[in-house]
Amino acid sequence: MKVEFYGHVRQYHNIKSEIDKNIKTVLESGQYVMGPMLKQFEAELAAYHGTKYAVGLANGTDAIWLALMALGIGPGDEVITHPNTFFATAEAIWIAGATAVFVDCCPTTKCICPEAIEAAITPKTKAIIPVHLYGQCADMVAISKIAKKHKLKVIEDNAQSIGAHGPKFKVGQLSDAATTSFIIQKNLGTFGDSGGLVTNNAEIDKAVRRLRNHGSTARNVHSYGFNSRLDDIHAGIISAKLKHLDEYNDARRKWAARYTAGLKDCKTFTLPVELKGYRHVFHLYVIETLKAEWRDQLVDFLVKNGVDAKTHYSIAIHKQAGYPWGKKARIAGSVANAEANAVTCISLPMYPELNAKEVDYVIAKVKEWDAQFASQVPAGKKSAKSGDCCCSCK
Numbered sequence: 001m002k003v004e005f006y007g008h009v010r011q012y013h014n015i016k017s018e019i020d021k022n023i024k025t026v027l028e029s030g031q032y033v034m035g036p037m038l039k040q041f042e043a044e045l046a047a048y049h050g051t052k053y054a055v056g057l058a059n060g061t062d063a064i065w066l067a068l069m070a071l072g073i074g075p076g077d078e079v080i081t082h083p084n085t086f087f088a089t090a091e092a093i094w095i096a097g098a099t100a101v102f103v104d105c106c107p108t109t110k111c112i113c114p115e116a117i118e119a120a121i122t123p124k125t126k127a128i129i130p131v132h133l134y135g136q137c138a139d140m141v142a143i144s145k146i147a148k149k150h151k152l153k154v155i156e157d158n159a160q161s162i163g164a165h166g167p168k169f170k171v172g173q174l175s176d177a178a179t180t181s182f183i184i185q186k187n188l189g190t191f192g193d194s195g196g197l198v199t200n201n202a203e204i205d206k207a208v209r210r211l212r213n214h215g216s217t218a219r220n221v222h223s224y225g226f227n228s229r230l231d232d233i234h235a236g237i238i239s240a241k242l243k244h245l246d247e248y249n250d251a252r253r254k255w256a257a258r259y260t261a262g263l264k265d266c267k268t269f270t271l272p273v274e275l276k277g278y279r280h281v282f283h284l285y286v287i288e289t290l291k292a293e294w295r296d297q298l299v300d301f302l303v304k305n306g307v308d309a310k311t312h313y314s315i316a317i318h319k320q321a322g323y324p325w326g327k328k329a330r331i332a333g334s335v336a337n338a339e340a341n342a343v344t345c346i347s348l349p350m351y352p353e354l355n356a357k358e359v360d361y362v363i364a365k366v367k368e369w370d371a372q373f374a375s376q377v378p379a380g381k382k383s384a385k386s387g388d389c390c391c392s393c394k
């Protein structure tokens, strides 16, 4: 049996008529860039988040970068984030000319640790970028308290968690802006590149709209800007998928619960934890082997057995060869949890269109592997985390 990592084509076939209809509408309108479909989609995206504004952009990296620019953050400023995320989170800080400051993640959620943020603040710190990693939100209540106390801006990198929320907050409500990516592998993805930003701040909305379109405020009138527009065909595709997003996230949660029930007695790895009151939307279902040397062995075993398992992200950003040391980045304190995550994480196939046979096959293969190594786990070692966190996201 083969279990693919992504289900894009299945998803297309399931809602083909809705996607095709929106593409046809755009093609027949003759307006392909900054047209009515983009406007419609932006209104839908803002309504989905309950924010006043939403702006469609070319990709999720630009969304972070333009949000930083709109907030006036650049050379000489420090922006705190964590190194166990996709490279683009830090890349956007460097493009803006600011310095990325890496702090540790929480060992349970893998999202940024609020205590580590507070310890890393210097007079140069201007903003925090928490990433809602794998589908679960960072502790925005704690983060926004720290930001208020130290007068810092907050940009949520929500490329992986549209539709997730915390116990007392929704994405976009406790920050200056929340950015996202609609690249195909995300939980809301188009068939190509694109991204966006939601905010309740009229100034950020206005600035990002200007920056994405060559600094233009009216025809032939330009100030400093770029080209980072979301075209109408992609807006139409995402608009069709957005209508199904809650049902897609529910399906992801259902498969995650099946994985968790099937794997809970395994000894050689830990399972993802959904904190109380949070809605985890399982963009990824990530397990972590107790020993680093087991990670690649398990991935190889699964791949050989037809299960397309992957790793996210197996090199922490500060260990990448392209990591720009010096003025552009620094590490604040220990990042041991983030470094451990990089060498032990395995993402199992996760998408709404999986079926029970496929999920059960993955479970069976993972259990088969676990049975070979379980005896090497020291007695008393917990097979799964309790749900308690190191810091304030308890």
Ligand SMILES: Cc1ncc(COP(=O)(O)O)c(C=O)c1O
Binding pocket: 059, 060, 061, 062, 085, 086, 088, 089, 131, 157, 159, 160, 180, 181, 182, 183, 193, 194, 195
């Ligand atoms: C956490 C995170 N931030 C930013 C990005 C960048 O998005 P994009 O690839 O659309 O530029 C991605 C995904 O690719 C991501 O996963």
